Amino acid sequence: MEKSTKSELLVAALENGTVIDHIPSDKVFSVVNLLGLNNIHKPITVGANLSSKKMGSKGIIKIADHYFTDSEVNKLSLIAPNIVLNTIKNYEVADKHTISMPDEIKGIVKCANPKCITNHEPMSTRFAVVDKVNGVLRCNYCNKEISIEEIKLL
Amino acid sequence: MINMEQSGKSLISLEELSKGEILELLRHASEFEKEPNRKILDGKVVATLFFEPSTRTRLSFETAVNRLGGRIIGFSDASTTSSTKGESLKDTIMMVSNYADLIIMRHYLEGAARYASEISPVPIINAGDGANQHPSQTMLDLYSIQKTQGRLDNLNIYLVGDLKFGRTVHSMLIAMRYFNPTFHFIAPNELKMPNIYKEFCKEHNMKFYEHSELSKEAIADADILYMTRVQKERFTDLMEYERVKDTFILRNDMLTDTKPNLRILHPLPRVNEIEQDIDTNPKAYYFQQAKNGLYVREALICNALNML
Ligand SMILES: [Zn+2]
Numbered sequence: 418m419e420k421s422t423k424s425e426l427l428v429a430a431l432e433n434g435t436v437i438d439h440i441p442s443d444k445v446f447s448v449v450n451l452l453g454l455n456n457i458h459k460p461i462t463v464g465a466n467l468s469s470k471k472m473g474s475k476g477i478i479k480i481a482d483h484y485f486t487d488s489e490v491n492k493l494s495l496i497a498p499n500i501v502l503n504t505i506k507n508y509e510v511a512d513k514h515t516i517s518m519p520d521e522i523k524g525i526v527k528c529a530n531p532k533c534i535t536n537h538e539p540m541s542t543r544f545a546v547v548d549k550v551n552g553v554l555r556c557n558y559c560n561k562e563i564s565i566e567e568i569k570l571l
Numbered sequence: 572m573i574n575m576e577q578s579g580k581s582l583i584s585l586e587e588l589s590k591g592e593i594l595e596l597l598r599h600a601s602e603f604e605k606e607p608n609r610k611i612l613d614g615k616v617v618a619t620l621f622f623e624p625s626t627r628t629r630l631s632f633e634t635a636v637n638r639l640g641g642r643i644i645g646f647s648d649a650s651t652t653s654s655t656k657g658e659s660l661k662d663t664i665m666m667v668s669n670y671a672d673l674i675i676m677r678h679y680l681e682g683a684a685r686y687a688s689e690i691s692p693v694p695i696i697n698a699g700d701g702a703n704q705h706p707s708q709t710m711l712d713l714y715s716i717q718k719t720q721g722r723l724d725n726l727n728i729y730l731v732g733d734l735k736f737g738r739t740v741h742s743m744l745i746a747m748r749y750f751n752p753t754f755h756f757i758a759p760n761e762l763k764m765p766n767i768y769k770e771f772c773k774e775h776n777m778k779f780y781e782h783s784e785l786s787k788e789a790i791a792d793a794d795i796l797y798m799t800r801v802q803k804e805r806f807t808d809l810m811e812y813e814r815v816k817d818t819f820i821l822r823n824d825m826l827t828d829t830k831p832n833l834r835i836l837h838p839l840p841r842v843n844e845i846e847q848d849i850d851t852n853p854k855a856y857y858f859q860q861a862k863n864g865l866y867v868r869e870a871l872i873c874n875a876l877n878m879l
Binding site (some may be wrong): 463518530532533534535537538539540556558559561562 | 584659660661678679680681682683685686700702703704737769
C-alpha cells in the first residue's frame, strides 16, 4: 500500500468487510440501528468523534466479513447525505462510493400527515423520492411531501 | 401485498389516467347520457362503503348501479359498522370483497383507497379519501366543461374561492394538464393557490393569473367559472374572513358582460357564494353538473369492471 493516511490505516486494518465512513458523529448510533448491526454476529468496530479534515468530527463503523446490498445502505441517505461506503477485500478497497438516495423508500420513514392511512393501519409506508438533491419524499398513499429535515424514522 | 391479480381496474386518482383514457371515459359517459338505463350489471353486486358520510356522492353512485341493473350492499356511516369496534380497514375490505364484484369507498383518511386497492381482489373506486382525491368529481367536472364548451382544449378557466384547501380545484389543475388551459385563480389572500400547484402549472406549461378580488372585470374573459365555498373554519385570521366573506359572492349583475358561452360550475353544496337569483340565468350550470355525475359514474363503474 503506497498511500497511508490515517483513515486508510483504519480501513486497512480490515481484511474483508465493509467500512462506513464520513458519518456525522451524532448519527453513528442511528446508522447502527438502521442497518440492524446488533443482529450481525461479526466483529464490529464503532468509532465516534474522530477528527476529520473535511467534517471536523466524524464517525466510522467497520464490519468484518459482511457486505450490504445497495438498498440496505441507501436508506442511510435519509439521515446523512455524504456517507461513504468502502468495500474491503484482501486489505484493499475494492469499491468506494458515496451512498445515494434511492428512488423509492419502503418502510423506515413515518408519514408526517396525521390523517394518512399509514398512521392508522398495520401496514408499511412507501415514499417516492421526488427531489434527491434537496431530499424531498412524497407519500405513496396521501401524496403529501415531506422534506428530509422533518423526517421521523419508524 | 395480498392482491397480485385484481379482477378489474381500480380508479384511485385522476393522475393515473392518460389523456386517451380520460377522453374515452367521457365518450362513454355521453353514451350513458343518451341511454342511462341498461342492464349491463345484471347479476353483479357492488358495495358502497362510506366510512365517512356523503349523501350526495353515495346517492349518485347508487343510482348509477341501479340504472345499470346491479345490486348494492354497504353502509352509509361507519359508526354503524365494525370499524368503530376497532376492525382494520384491511379486514373490512377483505370481508366485503368476498361478497362484492366492485367496492366504491369513501374514507376520512388520506390514502385509504390506494391501500384498499393494493390488498383487494376486486377493483376499488375512490369516492373521496379525506382531502386527497375524488376522481369521479373531477371526471364529472371535465364532462360538464366538455359538454358546455364543445371541447376541453384552450379554455379560460377561472377558479374562485378556497383555492388553498379545495380538493376539487387541485384535481382540476392536474386533469387539465393535457388540454392547454389558461387559468385564473381568484381567492382571498389566506386561501391562495398553494405554490406546489403553481409549480405544477409551470412544469406543464399552463398559463395562470392570480386575482385577489372577484369582480365583473376580472371574469370578463371566462369560459368556465368554477365557484367553491369560502369557509370560516379555514381562516386563521378571523378579521380577514370578515373582510372577504362577502366579496367572494357571485352576483347576477357581474354576469352581464361575460361571454355568451360562459358556464358557472360548483361542486355543491353551495352556501351563499352564488346568489340564488343566478339559478335561473342560462349561464348557471351547477345543477346539471351534478346530474352529469350519474352518467360519468356509470362509465367509471363499467370501466372498473372491464365492461366497457
Ligand atoms: Zn402519507
